[in-house]
Amino acid sequence: MRRTLRRMSDLKSRFSSRTRVTSFRSPLNTILSLSGFLLDRSDGELTAEQEKQVHFIRKAAEGLQALVNDLLDLAKVEAGKGRCAHRDV
Numbered sequence: 001m002r003r004t005l006r007r008m009s010d011l012k013s014r015f016s017s018r019t020r021v022t023s024f025r026s027p028l029n030t031i032l033s034l035s036g037f038l039l040d041r042s043d044g045e046l047t048a049e050q051e052k053q054v055h056f057i058r059k060a061a062e063g064l065q066a067l068v069n070d071l072l073d074l075a076k077v078e079a080g081k082g083r084c085a086h087r088d089v
Contacts, residue, residue, distance in 0.1 A: 008074065024068045031061040 035058040
């Protein structure tokens with residue numbers, strides 16, 4: 001467990017040193033909003049293929065958003081501004 005946490009911390013630190021994780025939030029929120037707009041048919045109907053592709057885009061953006069949120073949570077814990085709870089995955 002400690003080895004895994006140490007590895008995650010090292011990866012996060014390397015990633016954070018190269019980019020600002022929070023800078024991903026605005027583009028991700030835009031992608032999620034626009035894909036929701038399209039799926040709601042607010043701008044007209046979609047073909048079956050278009051709907052499939054928009055769902056793919058949305059699912060990928062949701063996965064990336066979860067990763068960004070995890071990295072931000074880890075940074076909070078490391079800074080002493082959050083707490084870590086153990087859970088089985």
